[in-house]
Every structure is written in C-alpha cells, then in structure tokens.
Amino acid sequence: xxxxxxxxxxxxxxxxxxxxxxxxxxxxxxxxxxxxxxxxxxxxxxxxxxxxxxxxxxxxxxxxxxxxxxxxxxxxxxxxxxxxxxxxxxxxxxxxxxxxxxxxxxxxxxxxxx
Amino acid sequence: xxxxxxxxxxxxxxxxxxxxxxxxxxxxxxxxxxxxxxxxxxxxxxxxxxxxxxxxxxxxxxxxxxxxxxxxxxxxxxxxxxxxxxxxxxxxxxxxxxxxxxxxxxxxxxxxx
Numbered sequence: 001x002x003x004x005x006x007x008x009x010x011x012x013x014x015x016x017x018x019x020x021x022x023x024x025x026x027x028x029x030x031x032x033x034x035x036x037x038x039x040x041x042x043x044x045x046x047x048x049x050x051x052x053x054x055x056x057x058x059x060x061x062x063x064x065x066x067x068x069x070x071x072x073x074x075x076x077x078x079x080x081x082x083x084x085x086x087x088x089x090x091x092x093x094x095x096x097x098x099x100x101x102x103x104x105x106x107x108x109x110x111x112x113x114x
Numbered sequence: 115x116x117x118x119x120x121x122x123x124x125x126x127x128x129x130x131x132x133x134x135x136x137x138x139x140x141x142x143x144x145x146x147x148x149x150x151x152x153x154x155x156x157x158x159x160x161x162x163x164x165x166x167x168x169x170x171x172x173x174x175x176x177x178x179x180x181x182x183x184x185x186x187x188x189x190x191x192x193x194x195x196x197x198x199x200x201x202x203x204x205x206x207x208x209x210x211x212x213x214x215x216x217x218x219x220x221x222x223x224x225x226x227x
Contacts, residue, residue: 004157033214042118042203042217043158056212091157099213100145100165103205105158 002026004106006092012112018080021109025073025094031101032069034077035091037108043091049075082113116141116208120218127194128226135189135221137204142182145207148215149178149189152201161202162189194225 005024013019025032030051035043046065048056051072060067064083069075079086089108095101117140127133137147146165150158162171162178164187170179177190187204201222205215 006157031213040219042205042219043215044217045214048212048214056214093158099207102160102163103148103215104160105150107157110155 004092004094004104006090006106006109008109009107010110010112012114013082015084015113016081018078019082019111020079021077021090021092021111023075023077023092023106025075025092026104029094029096029104030072031095031097032075033093033095033103034067034075035093035105037089037091039088046077046090079111082111084113087111087113116144116206116211116216118204118206118216118218120202120204120221122221123219124222124224126224126226129194129196131194131225132190132192133194133223135191135202135204135223137187137189137218139185139187139206139216141208141210142185143209144182145209145213147178147180147187147204147206149176149187150203150205152203152220154200158203191223194223196225196227199223199225 032049034046037043047060049069067077091108093103093105095103148163149161164180175192201220203220205217
C-alpha cells in the first residue's frame with residue numbers, strides 16, 4: 001500500500017514568488033496534517049484536517065499561507081508571497097482517527113527561498 | 115502548555131552497544147506517545163506508538179517505555195548497528211490540544227563501525 005505522497009520534493013524560488021505543495025494521504029485516512037520543520041528542530045503543526053474541515057489552523061500564518069482539502073482526500077498548501085524565513089521542510093502526515101491514531105509522514109517538500 | 119524535551123541532543127556510540135534515548139514531557143494528560151526515526155533529507159518513519167494505557171511497546175531491537183506519572187519515555191536500542199544512525203524524535207498527543215502531536219527536538223544518533 002502506498003504511503004503518504006508529497007510533491008514536489010524540492011523547490012527553489014525567489015522571495016515574493018508563490019509556491020504550492022501537494023499531499024496525497026494514505027487511502028482511508030480521514031485526518032491530514034501539514035507540519036513545518038526547520039533545520040535541527042522537531043516538526044510543528046501548521047494545520048490539521050478532519051475530512052474537508054480544518055479543525056486546527058491556529059499556527060498557520062494566514063496572511064500568506066493557505067491550505068485546502070477539497071473532497072477530503074488530497075490537500076494543497078500554498079505560500080504567497082514567500083519570504084526568506086519560509087525556507088524549511090513542509091511535511092504532510094495522515095492518520096486513521098483524529099486523536100489516537102498513529103501518524104504516518106510523507107518524505108516532505110524542501111523549500112529554499114532566495 | 116505541553117513541552118517535550120529530548121536528551122541528549124546528539125549521541126555517538128560504537129557498533130554493538132545497547133543504548134537508551136530519553137524523552138520527557140511536562141503534562142501527563144496525553145492520548146499516546148510516538149517515536150519516529152528521520153534520516154537526513156527524509157521524512158519521518160514511525161517506529162513505535164504507545165497508548166496512554168500501555169507501559170511499553172517492542173519492535174525487533176527496539177523497546178519503548180512510557181511512564182506518564184513522571185512524564186518520561188525511553189527508547190532502548192539493542193545491539194546498535196551503523197544503519198541505526200539517524201535522528202530519533204519523540205512526540206506526544208496531549209488530550210487538551212485537539213489531538214495534534216507535540217515533538218521534541220530529536221536526538222541525533224551516530225553508530226560507528
């Protein structure tokens with residue numbers, strides 16, 4: 001069975017440009033997470049979805065970040081405009097249940113903003 | 115607010131040693147605790163999940179324990195191998211924070227041949 005799939009794996013952009021990341025969770029997983037990981041740090045939650053509903057987006061910088069999960073399967077995370085400090089790895093994860101299920105992560109999308 | 119700490123930040127051992135990685139958390143009201151492995155430039159691989167009602171979980175050479183009352187978990191790796199070299203992250207699921215995982219900063223393990 002396929003794991004969590006993310007694309008692109010790597011992205012290099014100039015500051016002020018837009019960027020988008022895509023995530024396909026494990027089939028049947030209703031809960032989807034986007035995490036941000038800076039170098040040498042543990043991941044930090046940006047947003048959590050239960051099906052189509054964003055149930056926790058308190059850490060998402062809404063002035064420049066947006067996310068959607070249409071139809072409750074794939075999700076897209078967008079940054080517009082990107083800033084130098086956005087350089088990081090963006091990780092997507094999914095789980096069967098919202099509160100107690102095991103999380104499975106994708107390979108991540110590494111963003112470099114020049 | 116839940117905080118997760120991992121000590122040491124880095125560890126280097128010779129091949130064959132048994133070793134223990136430590137994780138501590140400040141609030142014992144958790145659903146579960148999960149240990150992950152992360153190789154350089156890669157995503158996180160789930161190693162073990164311990165529910166709050168459990169005290170330990172085992173998988174191969176790995177054994178993880180959970181002591182909620184003291185806010186501690188340990189990951190024991192038996193007979194370490196160079197292929198075990200990676201960063202190990204622990205994460206807890208607080209009961210009062212909507213089910214999200216709170217991560218420690220990780221322990222970078224290097225096993226020398």
